[in-house]
Amino acid sequence: MTQPRSLVVNPDRFNENIMMIKEMGFDPLKSMFIQAVYIMSVISKSTWEAKLEVYKSEGWSENEILHAFKSQPMCMALSEKKIRKMSRYFVKKMGWKPSVISRNPSIMNFSLEKRIHPRCSVLQILMSEGLIDKDSNPAWALLLSEKDFKEKFVIKNQEKVPKIRREYQNMIGVVGLDIESKELDGIQKF
Template identity: 55%
Template sequence: MLQFLRRKLFYLYSFQNPSLKSISQLSNSTNQPSFKVSYLINSCGPSKEAALKVAQKINFETAEKPDCVLAFFRNHDLTKTHISNIITKCPQLLVYNPDKTLKPKFEFFLGLGISAPDLAKTLHLNPYILARSLENQIIPTFDFLKSVLHPNEGIIVALRQLPFLIQFNVPKVLEPNVKTLRNHGVPGSRISTLSMTNPRTLGIKSDRFSGIVTAVKEMGFDPSGSLFIAAVIAMAVLSKSTWAGKLEVYRSLGWTDDEILSAFKKQPWYMTTSEQKVRRVMDFFVNRLDQKPSFLSKHPNFLLLSLEKRIRPRCSVLQVLMSKGILRKDLKLSTVLPLTEKKFMEKYVTKNKESVPEILSVYQGKTRVTGLDIGSQESDAVQKL
């Protein structure tokens, strides 16, 4: 009777205080997550924060399944760092049946001649491969890659690109896109380059990809040249609305449509430059170097350079050296800005340190140079001080 009354009182108290839970509910809501978190930290090595996130994505009540998966990984030369990264990125692997889902995939890769260390490195970077179907996704994608890679590129190259292409449908997307390139006269070596440098481009919808390739060819790009592939990639990474917005930006800065196209044919990647950067670089060349807006359409590569780390520091050095008569005033920016850091330092900074002690400080931005009007209209020659 006394026990009955206690249970009754506890029930009524709990009902009047909905924030309280029964003892069993408290046990289920705290002990189970804490078990998973503790297990993950002790067996896989992620941080507590990472373990908490992983614990929310998977469910296991005992260590039986996770132990089997971790033992499988260790037996295949994966380090604790590898395992921690793999489980953090792809938690569902921890409750897989290793014999049914993991072992066949490892045997496939190792059977191709891929070494255990190379496989471990790939899985460390992109473990999602192991979550894909071997028969329906991994093998078809791998066979596709081998068909488009250049003959002198081996299995390891294909393995490196596999994670980026494995998410796409081979017969419905990848193969039609490659066929489109071949039908437009793009040689196999260029297709191979695209597969290695920007494999995601091959994964866009086939109708859009076909439209991009056709547009690039109509612009006058040579399908056998490297710029053709660069133009395809540049257009593929921008949506139609973003592309239209880019056109309006350059028009607002004084470029004609012919200048926009001419610049694109010289350097397709300039179209991917952010509007903010374009306006800042344009302002520097027009208002500080005394150039017309059309100057940059002739040298679109400059829009890819860092204003703070390359353009401004180098122009400051040139300004100082010209003011002291060390450099000719008709020096062309197009011969200076593209130089590597090492060559620029050797030719313009190190070489002149004795005659101009402050030159390094100028280059590093510690000594400010005013009045950077070192250009002339419609020319890339540095003439006006």
């Protein structure tokens, strides 16, 4: 019911997809199984192979690709251009290993300009100030809601790093990230 397009494919191909997905270790009773069936139904074998090659060309191992697909099947629905762009940003700009990305594959779906780059800029500032351990895995911060990210990283640290709010504001292009002092009082500092 959630992915009816998956049922429109050739029955032989549908069965082949089901067998392949089961062999990958998907549990047929979980929702990720349905998403995997959908993805395998809407992309051709040649497109699947081409995307595997793109991930591999960006330094991903087969295990990392499989792990990402099992965690977030939509990572194989991304265009080859987006896979390259996101992988290169995380690996070259942020210095992350593909294994970090494969453990958090949902981050590949976000907008580089609107979400990833602004948040990573804040994280880099905090790392340079010693407020975040450089060896930590900050990828989880990209998954937070906008409100939670601002509270945990921008507001919490604006006294220690006064430029952080301005930098984040400039990065996201928002005028008025201004927060009333009474709002600051109600925010827990972790």
